[in-house]
Amino acid sequence: MDIEAMKNAQDIQGLIRHLDHGKPDVQWRAADALGSLGEIACEPLLRPLVYHRVNVRIGAIEALGAIGSPRSVEPLIKTLMTDQSHEVRWVAAVALGEIGDKRAIPPLLASLKDDNRYVRYGSARALGEMGWTPETDEERAYYSLAVQDWEAVKKLGASATSPLIDMLKVQHPAMRARIVEILGSIGGAVAERTCERILRDPDENVRWSGVLSSRNCGVPPSRLPLELAQRSRTRPSVFGATLLNFFFLGLGYDYLGKWWGLVILEIYLLLFLISQLLVGLFRTVIMMIPFMAVFAVQTYFMAKKEAALAG
Amino acid sequence: MVELSNQSGQKTADIEKLTAAKDIAGLIKTLHSDDMHTQSEAAKALGSLGPAAMDVLIQDLTKKDKEHHLVIIKALSEIRDPTPVPVLIGMLKDQNSEVRWGVAIALGEIGDSRATEPLIASLRDYDKYVRYGAAVSLQMLGWKPPTDEEKAFFLVGLQDWQAVGALGDSAIPALTTILHDRHSMVRIKAVETLGGIGSTRAIPVLMQSLADEDSDVRWAAVLASEKSGIHPMHLPRGLSLRPKKKKNPLIAGFLNFILPGLGYAYLAKWWGVMIYEIDIFATVWLLQYWGTFSYEALLPIYILLAAHAYYITVKMPETAP
Numbered sequence: 203m204d205i206e207a208m209k210n211a212q213d214i215q216g217l218i219r220h221l222d223h224g225k226p227d228v229q230w231r232a233a234d235a236l237g238s239l240g241e242i243a244c245e246p247l248l249r250p251l252v253y254h255r256v257n258v259r260i261g262a263i264e265a266l267g268a269i270g271s272p273r274s275v276e277p278l279i280k281t282l283m284t285d286q287s288h289e290v291r292w293v294a295a296v297a298l299g300e301i302g303d304k305r306a307i308p309p310l311l312a313s314l315k316d317d318n319r320y321v322r323y324g325s326a327r328a329l330g331e332m333g334w335t336p337e338t339d340e341e342r343a344y345y346s347l348a349v350q351d352w353e354a355v356k357k358l359g360a361s362a363t364s365p366l367i368d369m370l371k372v373q374h375p376a377m378r379a380r381i382v383e384i385l386g387s388i389g390g391a392v393a394e395r396t397c398e399r400i401l402r403d404p405d406e407n408v409r410w411s412g413v414l415s416s417r418n419c420g421v422p423p424s425r426l427p428l429e430l431a432q433r434s435r436t437r438p439s440v441f442g443a444t445l446l447n448f449f450f451l452g453l454g455y456d457y458l459g460k461w462w463g464l465v466i467l468e469i470y471l472l473l474f475l476i477s478q479l480l481v482g483l484f485r486t487v488i489m490m491i492p493f494m495a496v497f498a499v500q501t502y503f504m505a506k507k508e509a510a511l512a513g
Numbered sequence: 514m515v516e517l518s519n520q521s522g523q524k525t526a527d528i529e530k531l532t533a534a535k536d537i538a539g540l541i542k543t544l545h546s547d548d549m550h551t552q553s554e555a556a557k558a559l560g561s562l563g564p565a566a567m568d569v570l571i572q573d574l575t576k577k578d579k580e581h582h583l584v585i586i587k588a589l590s591e592i593r594d595p596t597p598v599p600v601l602i603g604m605l606k607d608q609n610s611e612v613r614w615g616v617a618i619a620l621g622e623i624g625d626s627r628a629t630e631p632l633i634a635s636l637r638d639y640d641k642y643v644r645y646g647a648a649v650s651l652q653m654l655g656w657k658p659p660t661d662e663e664k665a666f667f668l669v670g671l672q673d674w675q676a677v678g679a680l681g682d683s684a685i686p687a688l689t690t691i692l693h694d695r696h697s698m699v700r701i702k703a704v705e706t707l708g709g710i711g712s713t714r715a716i717p718v719l720m721q722s723l724a725d726e727d728s729d730v731r732w733a734a735v736l737a738s739e740k741s742g743i744h745p746m747h748l749p750r751g752l753s754l755r756p757k758k759k760k761n762p763l764i765a766g767f768l769n770f771i772l773p774g775l776g777y778a779y780l781a782k783w784w785g786v787m788i789y790e791i792d793i794f795a796t797v798w799l800l801q802y803w804g805t806f807s808y809e810a811l812l813p814i815y816i817l818l819a820a821h822a823y824y825i826t827v828k829m830p831e832t833a834p
Contacts, residue, residue: 257753264750287753289749290749297746471793
């Protein structure tokens with residue numbers, strides 16, 4: 203059935219079903235149609251906010267934003283705070299800004315600290331839409347970070363330090379590197395401690411940014427190598443590789459990232475099975491042990507050498 | 514160093530000998546030399562031999578050897594004889610992008626106005642090197658874009674983003690064609706320039722870029738969309754259309770049932786293969802000692818493994834947009 207016809211017939215359930223249509227532009231028109239129906243569509247649209255597919259949730263929220271009913275504010279806040287999908291949280295923030303109900307301000311402020319940049323950005327824009335202005339420097343810092351206005355953050359100086367440190371938790375490495383840079387330009391005792399901590403960041407670019415900022419932070423250069431060496435490494439364990447190769451020859455190499463590890467494993471297993479058929483399991487195992495021990499020792503030294511090279 | 518210059522002096526002497534003997538094949542061979550100077554000397558010598566050499570060079574362009582093509586094209590751009598221009602124009606549609614790039618440069622060096630129209634077409638090539646070569650060559654031919662739209666294609670070829678942006682709406686078609694460039698840096702520049710133009714006409718293409726495969730392009734598209742006047746409410750759905758590299762829980766479950774452990778390998782767990790091998794051993798041994806009962810004994814374990822692989826795939830967090 204045509205979207206226009208469903209809209210005229212006020213077929214709300216039919217339109218909600220079309221929010222998950224295969225074609226994006228049909229989803230779009232269905233969401234627009236639902237939004238134009240006004241208050242009567244509000245209640246049925248609140249139901250799909252939980253359990254339904256991402257497309258349906260996004261469409262329903264778009265429509266709720268257009269309807270602008272105060273009844274939808276609480277459910278939308280819940281979605282903003284708890285939904286798993288980044289896009290759904292983002293659209294919920296935008297819709298709350300559209301509706302303009304003041305109850306949404308505290309949750310939107312909390313969402314300025316969301317792990318996802320789209321959600322932070324949407325929340326900041328929504329707050330702007332509602333005519334909200336930051337009351338404290340801390341709020342101003344979170345807001346500027348959310349819209350990625352780095353100059354504004356820099357201008358805040360020392361009062362931006364703790365929001366900056368808080369936002370180092372984000373997953374996006376480029377953002378962490380940028381934060382470290384700004385912390386370096388601000389300086390101060392807290393920044394110094396963070397500069398030190400950041401030298402252990404898992405991301406190479408972030409660590410480098412930390413090294414470059416450390417002079418401004420006041421970290422003595424002589425301390426840098428030691429701090430850097432203490433970073434947590436996701437390098438394969440030497441002992442693990444040795445043990446794997448002792449029990450499953452080849453798998454240790456595979457674990458160390460050698461493509462031919464599995465080839466060796468297959469050859470070894472084939473030999474093992476043939477030998478077992480010829481001389482029995484017990485003799486096979488006895489024969490294999492010294493052989494495996496040699497490989498285990500070789501693996502140990504190889505993994506150690508590679509670990510040293512990886513630095 | 515002394516040895517090297519001696520060598521190149523030796524080669525120059527060889528080239529003189531080959532020229533005197535009108536040994537065209539020998540000179541073409543010398544074009545493949547590693548030494549830049551020798552290459553150029555050989556090209557000059559071929560140029561001095563007139564139409565006879567030119568015919569052989571053009572003949573060689575029909576052979577199927579990419580490296581050889583590039584060498585000949587370079588020589589032709591140094592000889593600057595207009596005879597091969599029609600053949601070179603045909604090669605602007607070669608499959609190999611390096612050949613197309615070389616030809617675009619050569620046509621500019623030769624400076625024959627017949628190349629203008631084909632080079633304008635090459636401004637729309639999907640390869641940025643070819644676009645760049647064509648734009649520089651058009652500049653050398655003294656071409657002036659007749660319309661702002663053509664000018665936009667020309668400036669996009671030159672990668673002069675600021676000048677492209679200054680053209681406003683007329684630049685939208687040119688920028689749209691490069692939104693599918695292979696390199697994400699080019700796509701980001703295109704999106705940013707579209708945002709700078711801030712026109713509602715750019716909305717449909719920016720919506721597509723919201724679903725780009727590269728996360729930095731997507732983010733640039735969000736920032737650009739706002740400047741183009743897209744209602745922010747429409748952005749999240751655009752982003753949700755991005756390609757998602759999610760693993761299929763049914764495949765993981767099925768693999769773990771049929772070949773226990775390989776379902777985990779499919780989920781990129783390194784220990785999946787280990788479980789698979791343990792299973793093979795266990796099956797073989799059980800078969801040896803218990804006879805045919807083994808599969809029935811292992812079946813519940815397989816079902817459990819299948820269910821586990823299915824469950825962890827479903828629970829895997831979506832990668833951040």
